[in-house]
Amino acid sequence: MRRSLLSLAIVAALIAAPVLYSAESTAQEAQTSSDEWDAWDEFDEFEESEEVSPFTWAGFGEIAVGQRLNSDPAVNTDKTLRDLRVQLQADYTLEASTLSFRGDLYYDGVLDSVEVQIREAAWQGNLAFLGDWGSKFDAKIGQQVLTWGTGDYVFLNDMFPKDYQSFFAGRDDEYLKAPSLSAKLSGYFDWVNVDLVVTPRFEPDNGITGEYFSFFNPQFGMNVAPAFEVLDSNEPDDAEWALRMYKTVGQTEFAFYGYHGYNKTPMAADEQGLPSYSRLNVWGASAVKPLGPGLAKVEYAYHDAMEDSDGTNPLVPNSQHRFLLGYEQELIANLTGTVQWYAEHIVDHDALMANAYWPQYEQEESRHVVTTQLMYRALRQTLTLNWFNFYSPTDGDGYMKFRATYSPVDEWQINGGANLFYGDEPHTFYSQFKDASNVYASFRYFY
Template identity: 25%
Template sequence: MKQILCFLMFLFSALTVWSQADSSSITFKYNGFVDSYHALRSQSPNDWMSSRTRLRSELTVDKGNTSMFVSFNAIYNSILEDKTGLFLREAFFRYNTEKWDLKVGRQIITWGVADGIRVTDLVSPMDYTEFLAQDYDDIRIPENGFRLKYLHPKFNVEGVFIPVAEFFQLPLSAENPWSVMSSITMPYSLNMNDIPAKKLSNAEFGGRISFFLSGIDVSLSALHTWNKMPVINKSLSVNSDSLYMKAHYERLDMIGADMSVPLGKFVIRAEVAAYLGELQELDMPVNLDATIRKNTYNGLLGLDFYPGNDWTVMVQYYHKYISDYDEIISVKKNSGLVTFNISKKLLQTTMTLSSFTYYDITYNSFYNRTSVDYALTDQIHLTGGYDWFHGEKGSFAMYKNNSEYFVKFKYSF
């Protein structure tokens, strides 16, 4: 926190000097929001799953072709004490002209056209501290890097370079109701120290070219990265009374493409990607240092329907295929996931009813969030709803006892 406070003091001093130099050509914009989120488990012991309040501050400074953006969160979390504090979210400068757009610093980079599913969108990792029971934009973790775009009316070319990779944040502590270790009933140890060294040879880089054609947008992408979600090997002790675990990270190359086609009241979206050398999770027990990498092929097809009268319906199907399959791999050779999102605006668009579902076809499990959002004013939103987890196998089944009621209050400024 001291480092962030020092940074903010330096930033304020620098901006003061900059603005005094030529105050007529510089513009400042300060905005953000305050939100308070609380969730209660819907079954015994009816404990609080989440209780947190946050101030998000965002500052944008523009001067000619250059700009700067800084955002940070000041959070008080009653459940997870290590999540209380002042946290820098994004901080970057930007230089843009008619043909070039350069962004340098801590930033969120998004690729692809999928909604809530990662296919080619592998640059920025995810924060699973509360799994998916939080806004999707809040789940993304910014990365410290460089992004350069060449702009043309009919196409864009984008290059990214990340000197030091960021990785998924997983809930591991016993105090967290969303801990991925909650189902383990025996003593265990977890080694998370295999994170790649911070050196040039471990940097990430990639590129994307997007074409804006008549009636269709198409993008091609490639990325030299890592499996940012750790693969954890598990092994039992000699007496089978303890569990040993070790997290692994390996290089991953991605080649992908996506497209979006509007057709009247419909929008068709498609996204495909080949993951070359993707690290696979292995069945227990296994040698803690054993790893298997396979080429996998991932595809998504989505359909958005806007029938009018403030209705929106969105459906996606995602499929993953593991080539040269080995029976020791813990997941199936073919796996499928469906998402369904329906929303309706009421009361002159001040109220929004919505329901979003992830359905795991492979293991017949699902996660559904149904909510009501009411705009009390243009600045104040009140939201309430229910998160429902169901299943006996798969990632959603892990949280089958975590179904919860939630409320959120948000003031934007």
């Protein structure tokens, strides 16, 4: 385009000039025109030679506060969230792969400590250097956050580590998923796609241990907050294996899962009664497909307690069947609704009750949870309102989350919300956290 404009300008100048040009001046004009063309050629070569930097970086700074709504006799502070955080994100693109880094440095005012969390430090790329067969595989090796499955805040086959303390305190949802040092191999074939994840050393959940929120202890029949830690001798150092095979047939995506490792929370105990992690295998499947105006999903998982095959050991959690049915659709413009039914069925429940130390506090044979969600986006997508409620009709308790996010520009974001627990019995899952109900707010600046 630039060359066309230049040609038109030269022609116009020749027409407007005096007719009596000498041969010498005409030659000089031609030479000048040639020089100008050469200059444009050099400019184009400069543009083509300019390279995009392989290194990119970004991040954010954040301040977040949260306050308990009710005093908790077991915890000596009303603070539930006091974060001053900086996150750095950096990527370096190689010829056929990428090096990625995500790291957080933050001051935790609840614990009065400075914390560092490396959420990602990994190499990711295709294995084409191994030949045609290798080109069908991608690999990601290093610290990374992993997830799969179909549930919203409900996990059946996703056995990757979670951070429930961050979730209950009101940190961003990204912190619900905790990182692990793993190797992920993904294969893509006409008949099936495969993900294989190996974590060389077991990585547990960051559960409720009494540091931020108290929890029910059946031995005392009340909530306690000892901020317990699992002894090194009771924490496995074996590898974990997770497998997913998935394929889209028509409009339905099918997936099959497998896991070999341990329970992610220390629900078991050793002979001295100290918390430990029990061996666990998980097998399951899921399907997701469009249905009517929305999206339907179904998922199943069998949690096989390897150390308690008949349910008679009160120190080890029993095996479970887990089921999930869900449906999501846009109700009106910018308003999306989701409903889920989730169930846990304990295998050998009669044997559990016959051998339990505190049978009055044991979970019912079948526990049901219904979740509902409404998400509304307004002000040209700059404001998001998210309401999510867990309700268990079998336990008579629940947990309601509300979060508002406002980001009118790319540079900053304001969040605010509440975590509200309710129920009648002090020992049921959600009701035990009633004194943990809190409100929170945060400001995040992106750079």
